Amino acid sequence: MGAAAKLRRRFEEGEAGLGSYYDRLLPELERIQRDLNCFTSITIGLAHQTIERLEKKAASGQPGGKLFGVPVVVKDNICVSGHPTTCSSRILQNFTPPYDATVITKLLAEDAVIVAKSNMDEFGMGSSNENSAQGAVRNPRDPARAPGGSSGGSAAAVATGVVPIALGSDTGGSIRQPSAFCGVVGLKPTYGTVSRYGLVAFASSLDQIGPLAADADTARLVFDIISGHDPKDTTSIPQESYPSRTDLKEFKGLRIGIPREYFENDIQPEIAAAIADLKERLADSGCRIIEVSLPNARHAIATYYTIADAEASSNLARFDGVKFGHRTAGASNLAEMYTTTRSEGFGAEVKRRIMLGTYVLSSGYYDAYYRKAQQVRRLISQDFERAFQQTDLLLSPSTPTTAFKLGEKVDDPLAMYLSDIFTVSVNLAGIPAISVPYGRDGEGLPIGVQFIGPRFSEYQLLEVASQVEQLNDA
């Protein structure tokens, strides 16, 4: 049983009272906020409102939902009705959506208590959570280090143990990389299994909401709740396409592929060692380890930044000062209002990506960049399809290094982009992957390992993650 289910049972069996639990929790949230800057806002009002409703529900003898009373942190690019959604951007400092994201509706229906919106890299663009108008988030394992990004606030909050669940979004590794840096479980679902309605788009064809959780069981519980077809999102997959969760392969005999090309990169020795160790122990447990090839993996970063930035340049056009969000004070005409508003409102990394994205879509360059990237994207996808003909899952590090120091890569965007080298291809292929902690480096920092599966293999991935947790504890 995972941390969230345990907590729910304590409420259900009367071991803990909702009121007293939250009286203690709220100061804790404020404390970690002071220490880590992991939130953009603590949604006390919403939490109190929910608790009141849950108390009434309990008093009337109605059964509680699957997350009855469980505190949840939500990345600040997911809309919660009536509460600011800033995407950690200055341009959205005063934006309050009048609607809930579908995932929020689903969580509230299961009686979850949303306690905070989490700090992130602005609009999801970054791998260290330093690109935030709210300032950087600190890694609870070592406050001098980055928590990873872009779901850095979500990962940090779960890593403190104060909350068992946070929602994140993953466009190129934004759930898995911070999960690895902070030592929590992070699941990036198959594209289309979780509704994107209410998720502020960074790159629509890559974005996917998923859980960051204290353990694999809790991640499974959250995935169960938030997945499913949503008529408001036409890219969400029809219900009948979802395979049954009980149809899982036995751990013993599972074929686990090791992508050769991934290990041609620079990998921190302790991480390489952790993978080697895990391979051995998986083999000991009866899994078959098979080397596979993903020949187009080396094109993943370039392909990813072309496609993601192209989509971002268009998705972020709506932040123009006309309807919502920041508008510059002193513009004398429309063109000036646009440029000054956007110059003031967006941070440096967001501007860089809007410019890149605008460039690759512009007339005369489209074929050389955007179209080419779409072609390579298909090749990358086919690499995975081929690999899954002979394997059930793939194993790789989640990141080439453990958590780096704050400020270490801020001035080197390319080095920063390379921290997503193991994660971006998964988004390009639209397949699921999970990062689960396995071992620590010489400085005691957590190491994350990543399992990648074919479409709809979430439950298989979660099952293997549970096994790895046991091996890690053993």
Add this chain to the structure above:
Amino acid sequence: MREWEPVIGLEVHAQLLTDSKIFCGCSTRFGQSPNSSTCPVCLGMPGSLPVLNQRAVDFAMRMIIATGGEVATESVFARKNYFYPDLPKGYQISQYDRPIGVGGSITFILDGQQNSVQLNRIHLEEDAGKSLHPEGSGDDYSRVDLNRCGTPLIEIVSEPDIRSAEEAFAYLHALKQLVEYLGICDGNMEQGSLRCDANVSVRPKGQKEFGTKTEVKNMNSIRGVQRAIAFEIDRQIAILESGGEIQQQTLLYNDSDGKCYPMRSKEESHDYRYFPDPDLVTLEVAPDWIAGVKAALPELPLKRRARFVEQYHIPEYDAEVLSTSRTLADYFEATVRVTNNPKAASNWIMTEVLARIKDQPSDNISAFAITPDRLGSLIKMTLSNQITGPIAKEVFEAMLTDPAAPEDIVAARGLAPITDTSELERIIDKIIEESPDEVKRFKGGHKKLMGFFVGSAMKATEGKADPKLATELFNRKLAE
């Protein structure tokens, strides 16, 4: 002097008559208070996502099939990126390299000749909102109304097949008629539910290559399109004949002086950066959906017009007028069904009914006070001599405001003809007695004076005399 040949292509936007917008559930009703018909999706709020309205697809398919084009079984929505305050997302969702409709043509009759203009494509897209710029009194702001934003449009792009302003007029007229027949657009250019931009160039007659084209916008009637094109053709010819060169540019038509003026070049230098919209999946249209739309298509204007001539034996001109709109054609046929006399029905509608419709603020015959059933009853009464012609006009007039059946109006107002010959004879005797001069002249050969006598009888009976009977009696009595 050289002879010049104009080359014209038209891009027509037609607002579809769906109840809700193309990507959200907001109403498309015209005339709502500003920004009331909006939601997070059409306001472009962050996190909102478009969901395609299937009815809009259905409507687009009607037009594609009716023009003989090919419905693409797979088509793709693309983003057209540009900044403007009435475009909330910073891009318009449109279709680019994979439109839903390919090819087809629009057929029309010009100067008695059947003519046809090929279509390049028909695609689906969303409309933008409206920017309002208050003028004068030191207003230094603009207003934006997003009610129209997200209204479904089809864009119908012709090939550069049109060779004159008159032909452009006939093409547009036929297109408007077609969308009305199909029930997919109200065709109102004044209100902007049908909009037309023209690409115009000229070349020496016989030359294959196109000349440099200009784009003419801002016409708000079919006549305006014709005038704008005629102006632009003349302007280009004048430039070329004086040895000048045509500049590729966008021009705005000014309806008040009938001239075209260049748009500021800054406003037209766009790179729209089209790319497939990742928020929408490929639009797949199953063959049985296409077949269903095809089967449900109404009879199209030209076919109906020909059938009217053939089936009802009415003149070509009558058939053309009566098939102008589907509602009028329906009205005519419903009236024929009651009267069983197409010629009489046609005459009544062509004269009396259409004169009244023109006076009404909306040209909509379905709202006309006299339904085909009532008009049919009236016509039947005249055909069976239950009322006289002049009385019929009077009853028609009364029916405009009186919902009663024509029979009841005739009864209530005592408008039945005088059928009693002796009563009519008394009146005729009196007229003859009081008009000795006319009688003398008539007998002297001025037979045209019969009109005077019958007219006097009608006057004396307030139109209730049967003119035929009156003529007969006068003839008999004056011959005595």
